Each structure stands twice: as C-alpha cells, then as structure tokens.
C-alpha cells in the first residue's frame with residue numbers, strides 16, 4: 001500500500017526533464033529556426049516530498065499472555081448466620097464447691113450419755129460421756145445446753161432404769177416442759193424415753209432433771225447399758 005502511494009506521488013511531482021522548460025522559453029523568438037543544441041545536463045534532484053498520509057490500522061494482533069496476579073482484594077461483608085447446630089454431649093461435672101457459710105453458722109447439735117448412775121436429785125443431770133459436741137453448745141460441767149442460734153430444736157432422751165423408779169423432766173429456762181415416768185419392776189432393767197420440739201431464743205438453756213418429791217432417781221448406766229441425751233437445731237430462725 002505504501003509502495004503504491006509512493007509511486008503516485010512521483011507521478012504528481014514534476015519530472016527532472018521538465019525543469020529545463022524555463023531555459024527553452026528564454027530564447028524562443030531569437031533562436032527560431034536554430035539547430036537543436038546539445039541536450040543539457042539533467043537537473044538536480046528535487047527536495048524529498050512530504051510524508052505520506054497515515055496508513056489504515058493493521059489487523060488485530062493475537063491475544064497476549066495473561067498478566068501477573070494482582071494483590072489480594074478486601075475482605076467481603078459478613079455472611080448471614082448459619083442454622084443452629086445439634087445439641088452437644090453433657091460436659092464433665094465441675095469440681096465440688098466450697099461449703100457455704102450458712103452451714104457453719106447455723107450448726108448446733110450434741111449427743112451425750114451417762115457414765116455412772118445418777119445419785120444427786122433436783123439438779124441438772126450431768127451427762128459426761130460425749131458422743132458429739134462439736135460446737136460446745138452443751139456444757140458437760142453443768143449438764144445444760146445453751147442456745148446460741150434462735151430456732152426450732154429437737155431433743156430426745158433414752159434412759160436406762162434400774163433399782164428405782166424414774167421421774168425425769170426436760171427443763172427449759174428453769175421450767176419443766178416434758179415429763180417422763182417409769183416404774184421399776186424388780187429384777188428388770190427398764191427404759192424411759194421422751195422427745196420434743198422446742199423453739200429456743202438465744203441464751204435459753206435446756207437440760208434434764210429428776211422431778212418430784214420422792215426418790216425417783218433410778219437413772220442408770222454402765223459399759224453396756226447407756227442413758228443418753230440428744231439435741232440439735234432443726235432449722236434456724238430466719239426472721
């Protein structure tokens with residue numbers, strides 16, 4: 001295509017032979033009828049022509065190689081939550097907790113017994129065989145239980161009776177509130193017992209004592225026959 005344009009351009013431009021036409025016109029009249037002279041030298045080459053017009057766009061080239069991998073894009077938006085999964089297996093049990101404070105604060109219990117038979121009447125019976133007296137609310141030197149925690153208490157006693165009748169009372173604040181009477185039978189070993197629930201205020205005292213005017217102190221105990229006195233806080237006063 002370019003080649004074709006170049007050829008066309010040459011045809012348009014004046015040829016080297018035509019340059020001499022100016023010389024021929026000069027002596028046109030005076031030299032009429034003259035013999036033709038020696039042909040002149042060819043003229044100089046003209047200046048290069050102007051650049052041709054831009055060619056038409058070439059055919060589309062082949063697809064190039066894939067470019068390098070670009071940088072990682074930004075994180076996408078959070079998706080919608082999935083459906084709830086199935087329930088898991090039960091976990092292993094946790095460690096045992098520390099004991100609560102209330103269990104220590106509201107504890108009161110005792111269980112005591114006779115070591116020898118009672119000989120002294122009209123005074124609190126002293127049980128000196130201690131089965132349990134952790135809080136020391138029972139006083140072995142007097143035979144009295146001292147209420148430290150207001151609330152409802154349970155008391156019970158199981159008395160072995162030997163040689164004499166037994167009349168025994170449970171006292172609360174210098175007043176007999178529970179009475180138990182057992183008549184002794186010759187050559188037998190009897191039992192007398194009683195139990196009661198009592199509401200106690202702090203400072204109240206509870207004990208067992210032989211009551212009545214007669215000689216009814218047949219309470220007995222030896223290594224294999226006990227007489228016991230027990231009491232404990234059922235539940236404390238929540239007021």
Ligand SMILES: *[C@@H]1O[C@H](CO)[C@@H](O)[C@H](O)[C@H]1NC(C)=O
Nearest residue numbers: 162188189220222223224225
């Ligand atoms: C106490 O009980 C035992 C039987 O367990 C008996 O051998 C003993 O004689 C009892 N004591 C009295 C004073 O009866």
Ligand SMILES: [Ca+2]
Nearest residue numbers: 182183184190
């Ligand atoms: Ca009896």
